[in-house]
Amino acid sequence: MTSLTLLGIESSCDDTAAAVLRGQAGDAQVLSSIVMGQTALHADFGGVVPEIAARAHAEKLDLCVAQALEAAELSLDDIDAVAVTAGPGLIGGVVSGVMCAKGIALGRGLPLYGVNHLAGHALTPRLTDGVTFPYLMLLVSGGHCQFLIVSGPDQFQRLGGTIDDAPGEAFDKVARLISLPQPGGPAIETRAKAGDSKRFKLPRPLLDRQGCDMSFSGLKTAVLRQRDHLLKDGTLSAQDQADLAAGFQAAVVDVLAEKTRRALAVYAPMTDTPSICVAGGVAANMAIRSALETVAHKFDAAFIAPPLALCTDNAAMIAYAALEQMGTRAPDGMDLSARPRWPL
Ligand code: KG4
Numbered sequence: 001m002t003s004l005t006l007l008g009i010e011s012s013c014d015d016t017a018a019a020v021l022r023g024q025a026g027d028a029q030v031l032s033s034i035v036m037g038q039t040a041l042h043a044d045f046g047g048v049v050p051e052i053a054a055r056a057h058a059e060k061l062d063l064c065v066a067q068a069l070e071a072a073e074l075s076l077d078d079i080d081a082v083a084v085t086a087g088p089g090l091i092g093g094v095v096s097g098v099m100c101a102k103g104i105a106l107g108r109g110l111p112l113y114g115v116n117h118l119a120g121h122a123l124t125p126r127l128t129d130g131v132t133f134p135y136l137m138l139l140v141s142g143g144h145c146q147f148l149i150v151s152g153p154d155q156f157q158r159l160g161g162t163i164d165d166a167p168g169e170a171f172d173k174v175a176r177l178i179s180l181p182q183p184g185g186p187a188i189e190t191r192a193k194a195g196d197s198k199r200f201k202l203p204r205p206l207l208d209r210q211g212c213d214m215s216f217s218g219l220k221t222a223v224l225r226q227r228d229h230l231l232k233d234g235t236l237s238a239q240d241q242a243d244l245a246a247g248f249q250a251a252v253v254d255v256l257a258e259k260t261r262r263a264l265a266v267y268a269p270m271t272d273t274p275s276i277c278v279a280g281g282v283a284a285n286m287a288i289r290s291a292l293e294t295v296a297h298k299f300d301a302a303f304i305a306p307p308l309a310l311c312t313d314n315a316a317m318i319a320y321a322a323l324e325q326m327g328t329r330a331p332d333g334m335d336l337s338a339r340p341r342w343p344l
């Protein structure tokens with residue numbers, strides 16, 4: 001297979017991203033990857049506001065693409081195909097990205113590939129670490145939480161996932177509850193270091209239920225109750241914050257570790273060389289990482305965590321997923337539409 005140069009575009013949530021990738025499936029290089037975040041735009045609203053996100057994507061996409069080409073020291077003349085996230089995600093953002101990609105593809109006569117955002121995350125370990133199929137993937141971010149067995153560029157078996165909040169969302173909400181800054185994940189991880197994880201009794205939801213499904217919303221409510229109890233007697237001290245942060249994080253760690261053990265029990269017998277990969281912003285958490293690594297070792301599985309810049313939302317993963325999939329599928333036409341809901 002010959003080496004191709006792809007432009008990738010991602011705008012499904014609150015990051016406007018463009019990237020240039022060169023190579024072939026299993027052997028590709030990221031020539032550039034630009035991510036323009038929108039954290040400041042949404043800061044006052046306690047979450048991503050879809051209309052604000054869509055407008056910012058529409059305003060920034062052209063600039064983002066131009067910067068990606070410039071950083072790769074290439075022009076559109078050098079691009080062989082355009083890949084874009086076509087879902088799942090916030091409809092306004094996805095439409096902005098798809099329109100931008102269609103404009104470039106149409107104007108330049110280039111093939112266009114609409115990519116599933118989750119497939120982008122799920123195939124990233126092939127780009128960063130050359131992991132061979134089949135591997136187990138745990139996607140844990142602000143928007144996603146699921147276990148997948150990845151057996152091919154478009155073969156994904158979902159073993160389970162959250163039935164309510166994603167873990168990152170729970171980290172962010174709990175941080176807000178105990179007056180820590182956003183994003184909540186890093187703030188809670190730092191504060192938890194000074195805390196006693198056993199002071200408050202917090203639940204491990206769905207741990208007694210079979211399978212790999214998870215739930216984090218009840219855990220968040222349990223933290224809220226403990227906080228309100230403390231507030232009745234005065235203010236929340238720094239030690240209270242640290243103990244709640246540590247208790248919450250320990251509960252998330254326990255749930256993820258046990259469900260990972262169950263997912264590995266299903267997946268590991270499928271191969272002689274098992275690998276478990278994690279992706280998503282929550283994979284930055286060292287307590288979670290080391291717990292998962294311990295579980296992986298019990299199954300003699302390799303533990304792989306791609307560099308954070310490629311395991312949070314980015315466009316290189318979208319270009320790479322298209323590169324993997326183009327061997328087995330035709331390009332999309334100009335009728336490619338945005339799919340806000342698009343399960344793998
Ligand atoms: O993958 P990501 O950048 O964006 C999407 O959700 O798509 O993930 C962001 C999430 C946020 O909820 C953030 O609080 C969480 O990842 N996060 C962490 C840590 N760093 C980021 N959660 C726990 N511990 C961390 N160190």
Ligand code: ZN
Pocket residue numbers: 117121141143144312313
């Ligand atoms: Zn994502």
